[in-house]
Amino acid sequence: MLNKTWNGVNQSIVHSMSSSYLQSVEGLVKNIKVNRSNGLDxxxxxxxxxxxxxxxxxxxxxxxxxxxxxxxMKTICIKNLMDKLKNNYRGTQMKPTSSVVSVTLTANNDSTVGIELNFPKENQSYEKPFCVFWNTTLQDWSDKGCTLKTRDGNHTVCQCDHLTAFSVLMAKGAISNDFLDIITSVGLGVSVCSLLIFLIVEFLVWSAVVKSNLSLFRHTALVNIAVFLLLANSCFLASSSPKDMSETWCLVSTVCKHLFFLAMFSWMLCMSVMLVHQLIFVFSPLRKRVFMFISSIVGYICPILIVGCSYVYCKYTEKPYYSPETCWLVYHALLDGSIHAFILPVGTVILTNVFSMVVVILTLVKSSVPDGKTDDKETIKSIIKVVVFLTPVFGVTWIFGFAMLILDDGLFQDICSYSFTILNSFQVI
Structure with a gap:
């Protein structure tokens, strides 16, 4: 039974069945009469x-x-059950270990108990362990009475002051932070309002600002970036409480966020490539028809294909496309998980945009040195203006998000977490 995947069953039913299975095993073990048996394997x-x-x-x-x-003392270890239990801890989807250990004590009058468990580390790409027990009342994991004693590259040692079913959950890094959640909600709310104002202004002055092809290209890209960022932020705010959403709406929210963010980055790519083309090929400007055709394919068709293919692939391979606990794509390990259908395209766009920014800065520096005369102050001011404007427009601030996946839990990861949250939540302002 445990060797099967339990596919084709609603996830909430799987969670309920696995919890009932664990309670039944614990009850059975507790009622076993011990004679000369050493146990069962x-x-x-x-x-x-x-x-x-x-x-x-x-x-x-x-x-x-x-x-x-x-x-x-009766101790039983159960394999192939952890992945069927609800492994959402403090609002974050965790990576479970392969075993859950249940300990019961019969014919004992001790007023207090103390137990120490030594779990081997299995998920090397997940750095932060949490010592937890299964709360049968809440049907969820809890850390009450359990603490992390020591950990190293091979083992995690937990101490608990009660007896029940224990295990270790692993996170890639720090889990949900209430302060960061507040910053995100406030920042996204302000960004949504700012984007609405920007789009209204663009609508009112459109005919006055698109008198040349270059202006048309730039404002077309900016409007598309703003529209898709507005839609993505709205979906993000709408799914800020995944536990209150049905699985269907959670899936719809994940698909929308995946699509809208990819479309936003695709239009950022169109804008950066257009800008570099205009700087390098000054006397061969882009034609309107060519730009609109290529941008439509890159900005609309490519994101739809990426999202559609990633969803079909996950369905075909029976891998989860999204997490019901977060309403976002799934990360298992390096190059394992649907999140890579987002990370790889976005990473490619960011690298291209960084290159484009470097080209713009070098061109600016070169053009500011006519006849060998240099005005350092004006050059520096111009470079700062370019960096301040292009960094959010080209999505360069998302580099902090990639750093969060690479860095181990610690000061630098905390700095990247706060930087990523603040810069991307308030970037529209």
Whole structure:
């Protein structure tokens, strides 16, 4: 039963079934009468008994140590169940370990208990472990009474002051931060208002500002960037509480955010390439028909193809396209997960746009040195203006988001998290 994937069943039903299975196993183990048996060992279950005062047992490579005065300690380790339980912890989808360990104590009168569990580290790309237990009342993981004692590259040691089903959840880095959530919500709200004002102004002055092809190209790209960013931010705000959304709406929200953000970056690419072309080929300007045709393919068709292909691929391979706990794409490991259908195209656009920015700055520096005379102050001012304007327009601030995936948990990752949140939430202003 545990070796099967449980596909074709609604995710909420899978979570309920796996929780009921865990409770049933715990109840069965608790009622087992121990005579001379040393336990049970099968492919997915490893059961051990301990009657001594100093219990030190190992079940499926998970070490367990507990001191007691009387009673029988029963320890069972269950494999292939963790991925079926609800592994959302503090609003963040976590990477579960392969085992959950349940410990029960019978015929014991100790007023307090203390247990230490040593879990082998399995997910090397996930850096931050959390010691948790399964709360049968809430049907969710909790860390109450459990603390992380030590961790290294191979093991995670947890200490708990009660007995139940324990495990370790792994996160790529820091999990949900209330302060960052507030900054994000406020920033996105302000950005949505600013984008609406910008689009209204563009509509009112459109005929006056697009008198040349260059102006038409620039404002067409800016309007498309603003429209798709407005739609993406609105979807992000609408899905800020995934637990209150149905799976259907969560999927729709994920697809929309994936599509709108990709379309926004695609138009950023169109704008940067157009700008570089105008600087390099001064006497061979782009024709209106050519620009609109290529931009329509890059800005509209390509994002639709990427989103559609990634969704079909996930369906065909029976891999999750989105996480119901976050209403966003899934990250498992490097090059594993639907998030790479977003990261790879966006990363390509950002690298191209950084190159375009460098070309613009070099051209500006070169043109500011006529006849060997240099005005350093004016040159520096011009470069600063270019960087300040092009950095958000070209999406360069998203580099901090890529840094968050690469860096280990620590000061630098916190700096990148705050920088990414603040700069991208308020970038429209």
């Amino acid at each position: 099968s492919d997915n279950l490893d059961l051990k008994f301990c009657t001594s005062s100093n219990c030190n047992v190992t079940v499926f490579d998970v070490g367990m140590n507990m001191n007691k005065t009387t009673g029988i």
